[in-house]
Amino acid sequence: MKERAIDDLTRNAYVDGQLDPSQLQALQAYLRAHPDEAQELEAWRRDAQRLREGAGGDDLPGNPALDPAAVRAGLRVRTRRRMAMAASLVVAVAIGGVTGWSARDTALASRVLPMQDAMQAYRLFASADAPQPDVLADAGDLQGWLDAYFAHAERLPNLSDSGFRPVGARLLATDQGPAALVIYENAGRRATFYIRPPGPGGQFLAQGSRRDGELVARYWSGRGYNYALVTAGDGRGQAAQVGES
Amino acid sequence: MIQPVRVPPDAPASTDDEMPADELSDAVLRQLLPRLRRFALRLTRDSVAADDLVQSTLERALTRWRGRRPQGDVRAWLFTILYRQFLDAQRRSRRYARLLSWFAGSDAAAPSAEREVIARSSLDVFERLPEAQRTLLWLVSVEGMSYKAVADVLDVPLGTVMSRLSRARSALRELHEGQAGEARLRILK
Numbered sequence: 001m002k003e004r005a006i007d008d009l010t011r012n013a014y015v016d017g018q019l020d021p022s023q024l025q026a027l028q029a030y031l032r033a034h035p036d037e038a039q040e041l042e043a044w045r046r047d048a049q050r051l052r053e054g055a056g057g058d059d060l061p062g063n064p065a066l067d068p069a070a071v072r073a074g075l076r077v078r079t080r081r082r083m084a085m086a087a088s089l090v091v092a093v094a095i096g097g098v099t100g101w102s103a104r105d106t107a108l109a110s111r112v113l114p115m116q117d118a119m120q121a122y123r124l125f126a127s128a129d130a131p132q133p134d135v136l137a138d139a140g141d142l143q144g145w146l147d148a149y150f151a152h153a154e155r156l157p158n159l160s161d162s163g164f165r166p167v168g169a170r171l172l173a174t175d176q177g178p179a180a181l182v183i184y185e186n187a188g189r190r191a192t193f194y195i196r197p198p199g200p201g202g203q204f205l206a207q208g209s210r211r212d213g214e215l216v217a218r219y220w221s222g223r224g225y226n227y228a229l230v231t232a233g234d235g236r237g238q239a240a241q242v243g244e245s
Numbered sequence: 246m247i248q249p250v251r252v253p254p255d256a257p258a259s260t261d262d263e264m265p266a267d268e269l270s271d272a273v274l275r276q277l278l279p280r281l282r283r284f285a286l287r288l289t290r291d292s293v294a295a296d297d298l299v300q301s302t303l304e305r306a307l308t309r310w311r312g313r314r315p316q317g318d319v320r321a322w323l324f325t326i327l328y329r330q331f332l333d334a335q336r337r338s339r340r341y342a343r344l345l346s347w348f349a350g351s352d353a354a355a356p357s358a359e360r361e362v363i364a365r366s367s368l369d370v371f372e373r374l375p376e377a378q379r380t381l382l383w384l385v386s387v388e389g390m391s392y393k394a395v396a397d398v399l400d401v402p403l404g405t406v407m408s409r410l411s412r413a414r415s416a417l418r419e420l421h422e423g424q425a426g427e428a429r430l431r432i433l434k
Contacts, residue, residue, distance in 0.1 A: 008407035009392070015414070016385060018392075044414045047421060048386040051371055055387040060282050063296050068271035068278075071303040 006030060006037075015044045115205075115219040117174070118194035118228035119212045121181045125170060125192060133168030133183060142166050142182060149178050150195055153225050157193055159184050164191050172196075191231035198226050269310040269319070274303065277320055280388065281327060287383055288331045288376070298334070302327040321394035328380065328398055370420045378413035385410060 006027065013019045014027055031038035064070055125133075135145045143156055149171065156166060164184035172179040179196035198204055204221035211217075219228040281302060285295035305326050371379060384395045396406045 008411045012410045043418055047417050051386050066299055068274040
């Protein structure tokens with residue numbers, strides 16, 4: 001392209017009608033002296049006009065999915081789903097299988113075991129590098145703290161006969177609402193009491209117990225919540241002992 | 246025909262100042278929706294893909310609105326989101342096409358002819374330009390965006406926009422002249 005006396009900004013601004021009157025006057029004077037360039041810019045202008053005329057011609061059938069209200073609604077649904085997911089992830093990175101209860105009466109029940117989340121919570125919070133508890137037993141009344149979140153729930157189990165005493169508690173999230181884990185200790189051993197709302201259908205658990213690897217869980221329902229007591233069952237007697245307390 | 250919005254080169258886009266800046270209202274979005282859809286259609290050349298692109302643009306806009314700069318051109322912002330998403334998708338599909346060609350040894354990821362939008366004759370010539378030139382000409386000539394706003398959408402300096410715009414207009418001119426030449430040859434035959 002040959003060298004030009006006027007720059008690209010001026011040439012294009014002329015084509016797009018964006019020159020102010022004094023700039024326009026100066027350019028028009030220049031173009032009168034340079035008819036080749038004047039012709040080119042006029043052609044550019046015609047091309048732009050032709051493009052604008054063709055631009056509205058695309059057939060745009062209505063698409064209700066693109067209405068902002070519909071997009072917003074879709075986002076809300078997705079956000080809720082994500083929050084439920086996030087809530088379960090708080091537990092799940094940590095606790096996993098939150099849907100266990102909701103699915104326990106479905107065809108999937110054989111694959112999802114009751115109180116899977118309680119087991120996972122135990123594994124997380126009984127480990128050496130466990131997250132800090134929200135409340136420590138010596139800093140306050142654990143029962144009172146628990147009552148604030150779970151009104152009318154069963155009392156904390158008294159495991160003192162087994163030598164376990166509560167040392168701390170942590171609030172957790174499930175997609176049915178808050179859950180809590182209370183940690184008991186006995187000379188370095190840990191047991192956990194897990195309380196959570198029932199699954200979406202409001203299912204309660206039959207009383208029972210099961211073994212998962214090295215862990216033993218005892219679970220039951222009552223007063224509107226589901227409970228689990230989990231401990232490492234390195235000896236059957238010891239686990240049973242805790243469970244019976 | 247879409248009426249272009251004329252904006253002086255150095256002034257902020259005045260049309261968007263009329264829109265409430267504190268809220269991305271449905272009314273504003275509905276007003277801009279046909280423009281977004283047409284731009285997406287020109288980019289993707291596929292009406293289904295275009296609407297998907299617009300939908301993901303709206304979703305991103307609605308979720309990111311609060312983090313946005315308080316002042317600025319709403320339309321340019323939406324076009325920027327849409328264009329970036331288009332480029333991302335292009336990159337992904339190019340990678341996918343490379344992957345496919347690795348297996349099939351052909352251009353298996355090209356859009357199918359029947360889903361491709363048939364451009365109206367007045368845009369036939371325009372459609373033969375490379376995507377970057379089409380986008381630039383569309384934003385300037387059809388959308389009437391300020392050069393500064395276009396520079397923001399394309400994420401290039403203003404000077405680059407101006408030189409590319411000249412090149413794009415020259416290229417479009419050459420295609421039009423080529424078409425005119427073909428037409429004359431047909432008449433003579």
